[in-house]
Each structure stands twice: as structure tokens, then as C-alpha cells.
Amino acid sequence: MTQSQHFLPEHRDVSRRFFLNLLAGTAAFASLPSWLRGNDLPRECAEACEAFLKKIEYLTPQEVFGNVSRGDPRPYDLSDEKKLEVGLVPETWKLEVVSDPDNPADIENPLTKEAGTAIDWPALMKLAETKTVSVAKIMTCNNIGRPLGMGFWEGVPLRELVWMTRPKANLRRVYYHGYHNDDPKQLFQSSLPVGRILEDPFGLPPVLLCYKLNGQYLNGQRGGPVRMLIPEAYGFKSVKWLTRITLSNTPFANDTYAKGNNDVDSGMKTFSQVLLKPDEIKAGMPIPVTGFSQVGISGLAKVQTLVLPKDQTWPADDPYFTTADWIDAHILPAPETWGGGLPDDKLPPNLHGFDAETGKPITWPMRLTMAHWATVLPALTAGEYTLRSRTIDEKGHAQPMPRPFAKSGRNAIEGVELVVG
Numbered sequence: 001m002t003q004s005q006h007f008l009p010e011h012r013d014v015s016r017r018f019f020l021n022l023l024a025g026t027a028a029f030a031s032l033p034s035w036l037r038g039n040d041l042p043r044e045c046a047e048a049c050e051a052f053l054k055k056i057e058y059l060t061p062q063e064v065f066g067n068v069s070r071g072d073p074r075p076y077d078l079s080d081e082k083k084l085e086v087g088l089v090p091e092t093w094k095l096e097v098v099s100d101p102d103n104p105a106d107i108e109n110p111l112t113k114e115a116g117t118a119i120d121w122p123a124l125m126k127l128a129e130t131k132t133v134s135v136a137k138i139m140t141c142n143n144i145g146r147p148l149g150m151g152f153w154e155g156v157p158l159r160e161l162v163w164m165t166r167p168k169a170n171l172r173r174v175y176y177h178g179y180h181n182d183d184p185k186q187l188f189q190s191s192l193p194v195g196r197i198l199e200d201p202f203g204l205p206p207v208l209l210c211y212k213l214n215g216q217y218l219n220g221q222r223g224g225p226v227r228m229l230i231p232e233a234y235g236f237k238s239v240k241w242l243t244r245i246t247l248s249n250t251p252f253a254n255d256t257y258a259k260g261n262n263d264v265d266s267g268m269k270t271f272s273q274v275l276l277k278p279d280e281i282k283a284g285m286p287i288p289v290t291g292f293s294q295v296g297i298s299g300l301a302k303v304q305t306l307v308l309p310k311d312q313t314w315p316a317d318d319p320y321f322t323t324a325d326w327i328d329a330h331i332l333p334a335p336e337t338w339g340g341g342l343p344d345d346k347l348p349p350n351l352h353g354f355d356a357e358t359g360k361p362i363t364w365p366m367r368l369t370m371a372h373w374a375t376v377l378p379a380l381t382a383g384e385y386t387l388r389s390r391t392i393d394e395k396g397h398a399q400p401m402p403r404p405f406a407k408s409g410r411n412a413i414e415g416v417e418l419v420v421g
């Protein structure tokens, strides 16, 4: 599957309900824009909507996730025997938490293999009995236009391990890396300021030492047995096959991703993309369209669409189409079922931002997750058009502002072709 296809099944499911409601003339119908209200949708449009009536899932099964993994060989492709030997299975996995020899942090109790104090799987599971937290997060590579997948990630807050080392002073930065075939050239590392690990700013979930995705233990591709999970960050911070954490008194990032011109301090951005449009569009017929938005750190207030004739030129000094007549789309409500392989569709324990009583998200759209949207575009005359969608974040910034640079996460306004016959 290509990057663009792999969450279509999930999306179909969520958008299906929108169109069902729309066709049934229920509350969703009443909230449609005035040009649609009071008009029964033409039969052909209803038929186009039927095309969306497929299986519904919100979460991405972990086998279907987009995969970004370095290594030669990839650690998950090693033989079972080798995995056992190097600690890539729960039976032999160990995590060391040590002081940086070059810029030491003052810690009383380093967790090392040598001293027999490294964290192993039973120790992690013991911690999990009382400390488990789950985080709803969309995983996205800052260099790839489409998200890799939407998940509920389960783990233990990383600060629990930091405190186990009994730090006293001189601790400013936390470095970490994963198994890399013991080859320095294959090292993949990342880092965080210690403050982000010890305390969660402005309602963010904690940084996790993560071992489950959508209620199932992480597979090798997803970084199992244990990976890092940084809720608000792009994927490169969430290091897989985690083996070592280094507590340092340096104030600087050491991320592998700093090479390649990447912005390593960028929070996830809000942006929108079109996913489904009818295969065939007839002149004079309204056009049902669906899509999704990544809800970044600045939230999501609106999704809008714009249709322009393909050959229409646009002023070069307005590259983001800010002066165009964008039309609001409908942000779909939180799904009723989650899918993605979640056993019995039961929410993982302590899911941040969800009401434990009702099992529903407290706010929607929810930051750091995916929101689906749908709309019906006004009828067009025959010809070729470009359809664009954009988000407006909670601060009122229209995509790709306020951070339009690609190396801090892709969020360009995409154009898709509409051919009206």
C-alpha cells in the first residue's frame, strides 16, 4: 500500500456515517450550508455517497502503519535467534539509563546491565501495574506528506525511569537511542530537554516509554518491544527498539534528524488533505468530498475547501490563496467505534483526554490526533478544476501559516484535480 492509501478503510468508515446522516435528513443535514439545506440530494449524488459506504475504522492497525525504519538489516528482520541474543524480544530486552561520561549528570543510581540494575521487561510490567498512561497520537514523519497512522499508544511515563536513577543536579538534556546492529554508522538517536519529561506543559500527555499500540504489544516494525513516544513531536523523536537513555548536562539536541536539514524542535502542525472524491463527476451535480486533518499543537477550528478552474492564474503574491472564497466543510464528530485492531474496541487504560466514565474524548477535534471531514461542493459546469482544502487553527491561522517551512513538517496546501464531464 502507498502512503496515501493506508488509512482509506478507516476514513471510509468515519465518513460513511456523515453521508448516511446527510441522506437521512437528520441533524447533520440540518447543519449543512444553506445552498444544500431544503434540497434533497440528487440521486446521482446519493449514488456517489454509496461509494463511501465501506468498513468503518478510525485507528490504523499496526501492520498497516506507514513504516520509517533505518538499519541494514532492519532490526525486525533479524532471525529469532539473533533477536533473542540482542534483546529485541521481551524475554531479553533491557534498557540502560546512565549518566553522560562527557557531560555528567549527577545521578546516584544509574540503571546498567553491568550492575544488574537495567530495566527489564518484568520491571517495566511491574511499573505498568500502577503507572500506565495511554496517548491518542497521529504518527507523522516531518518529511512525508501523509501521516503514517493514527494510534492509541500505551506505556509508562518516562519520568518514572528518570527518577529511579535518583538525579541530584546537572541534568539538562536526555539523549536516547535504539538497537542499531552495534554499528555506530547506523545509530538513530534523539533527545529532549529534561523539563519536558519531568512535567507536561499545557495539558500535553506525558512522554512515554511505550510498549503497546491499539491494545496490542508493539510489533518489530513499530519499534517493539519498547519505543519512545513523544506526543506532540514528529516521528523521529519517537525512537524505536529503545536500548539506552543518557542523562546529560549538555543543553543541546543531538538528534540524528538534525542532519538532513530537519527542524528538530518542531511541534506537529495542523493541516488538511482530500481523501475521497467521486471517480466520475457530472456537470450540474453537487460533489461529495471527504478528507482528514492532522490536528497539530495549535488545534483545529475549521476545514475549508476551494475549487478553482485548473487554468485560472492566481496572483504570485498570494501563494496561500488567502484572498479566495473558501467554503467551510464539516468536521466529523468523534467516531463511535475505534477499530485499528483494538481488542473489543475497548479503550486502553488511562487514555489522556478521554472521559473515563463515558469513554468519549473530552474535546473534539482533539489535538495531536486525526479528524475527518466531509462536504458537498456546489455543482460545476463541465471542465477541469483544482480542489484544495486547508485548515484554520484555533489561533485563526490559515494553513500553511504560522509555520510554512517544509523541514519543520509538511503542511503545504495540496491541490487535487477534478474533471467534470
Ligand SMILES: Nc1nc2c(c(=O)[nH]1)N[C@H]1C(S)=C(S)[C@@H](COP(=O)(O)O)O[C@H]1N2
Binding pocket: 065, 066, 067, 068, 069, 070, 071, 139, 140, 141, 142, 148, 177, 178, 179, 188, 221, 222, 223, 234, 235, 236, 237, 238, 239, 240, 241
Ligand atoms: N531506532 C529507530 N527509531 C526510529 C526510526 C529509525 O529509523 N530507527 N525512524 C524514526 C522516524 S524518522 C519516524 S517518522 C518514526 C516512524 O514510526 P513508525 O515506523 O512506527 O510509523 O519512527 C522513528 N523512530
Ligand SMILES: [Mo]
Binding pocket: 068, 140, 141, 142, 143, 235, 236
Ligand atoms: Mo521520519
